[in-house]
Amino acid sequence: MAxxxxxxxxASAKNGSSETMYSQxxxxxxxxxxxxxxxxxIPAAGFVGERDQAFDPxxxxxxxxxxxxxxxxxxxxxxxxxxxxxxxxxxxxxxxTHNPCxxxxxxxxxxxxxxxIQGKDKIGWSAGDVFCLPGGVPISFASGDEDSILWLVSxxxxxxxxxxxxxxxxxxxxxxxxxxxxxxxxxxxxxxxxEYGEGGSAVILASENLERGRGLSPTLxxxxxxxxxxxxxPPHRHNSVAVSLIVNGPNCxxxxxxVRMDWLPWSTVVTPPGSMHSHHSEDKNGAHWLIVQxxxxxxxxxxxxxxxx
Numbered sequence: 001m002a003x004x005x006x007x008x009x010x011a012s013a014k015n016g017s018s019e020t021m022y023s024q025x026x027x028x029x030x031x032x033x034x035x036x037x038x039x040x041x042i043p044a045a046g047f048v049g050e051r052d053q054a055f056d057p058x059x060x061x062x063x064x065x066x067x068x069x070x071x072x073x074x075x076x077x078x079x080x081x082x083x084x085x086x087x088x089x090x091x092x093x094x095x096x097t098h099n100p101c102x103x104x105x106x107x108x109x110x111x112x113x114x115x116x117i118q119g120k121d122k123i124g125w126s127a128g129d130v131f132c133l134p135g136g137v138p139i140s141f142a143s144g145d146e147d148s149i150l151w152l153v154s155x156x157x158x159x160x161x162x163x164x165x166x167x168x169x170x171x172x173x174x175x176x177x178x179x180x181x182x183x184x185x186x187x188x189x190x191x192x193x194x195e196y197g198e199g200g201s202a203v204i205l206a207s208e209n210l211e212r213g214r215g216l217s218p219t220l221x222x223x224x225x226x227x228x229x230x231x232x233x234p235p236h237r238h239n240s241v242a243v244s245l246i247v248n249g250p251n252c253x254x255x256x257x258x259v260r261m262d263w264l265p266w267s268t269v270v271t272p273p274g275s276m277h278s279h280h281s282e283d284k285n286g287a288h289w290l291i292v293q294x295x296x297x298x299x300x301x302x303x304x305x306x307x308x309x
Contacts, residue, residue, distance in 0.1 A: 112148025128181025235309025
């Protein structure tokens with residue numbers, strides 16, 4: 001400290017003052033203040049109005065954000081601090097162009113069929129398919145001869161937070177990848193009845209470039225989870241957030257920190273990080289739900305923190 005004071009005194013003597021436009025930007029806090037930062041929590045929420053708008057024929061071709069940025073007190077659209085979900089409705093024969101400032105875009109086809117083009121990549125899609133794309137280049141989604149509804153998720157809030165741009169598509173670790181519905185169904189069928197210790201089972205979706213980390217993206221993970229008829233995934237918690245699309249799950253629900261959240265078809269559900277939660281199927285056909293997590297980030301930092309209740 002004495003050495004620092006001496007340097008400041010020399011600077012003051014030389015410049016007439018130790019204050020510069022750079023030093024004016026400096027702020028000082030004691031260590032305890034960092035852990036007391038006034039951050040708004042991530043709400044446990046189920047989004048139905050956005051789903052209803054996507055299924056309304058009067059909506060036309062439109063991207064409908066699942067945005068709770070205001071509730072989290074951030075100045076950009078966000079479903080969670082690092083994840084933004086949206087419904088895309090595309091009228092028959094129409095095209096929707098999407099160009100998020102993100103490095104990863106996941107998509108699930110809720111309804112319809114069509115194709116996408118991003119640069120040199122072209123993927124045909126139909127109901128139940130999943131795809132993953134890099135950011136930085138516009139994506140054109142063209143619907144076929146019926147209206148289509150897609151569920152799109154990206155890490156756009158991550159880039160908004162840092163005010164940065166996506167990597168060049170040629171150098172991106174995220175590559176255009178397609179998971180046809182019938183192939184995913186086969187994988188889920190092979191897992192049926194093989195529930196893990198924490199209950200339920202899941203197919204983790206990964207790509208060639210990132211298979212070592214079992215991911216599609218350096219920061220985000222994507223999985224299709226399932227519960228058998230009458231099965232329960234026991235209470236557990238983890239540090240990653242979960243943004244889920246209820247693919248099918250009548251008579252199913254979650255318990256999140258003691259509060260029941262009923263599942264509604266095609267709704268988007270947010271499970272906050274660190275919350276104690278469980279999933280319950282009371283339906284004879286079981287349940288499926290697609291989950292996006294910022295798990296890649298926590299896996300990389302070795303801080304996933306999964307623990308049973």
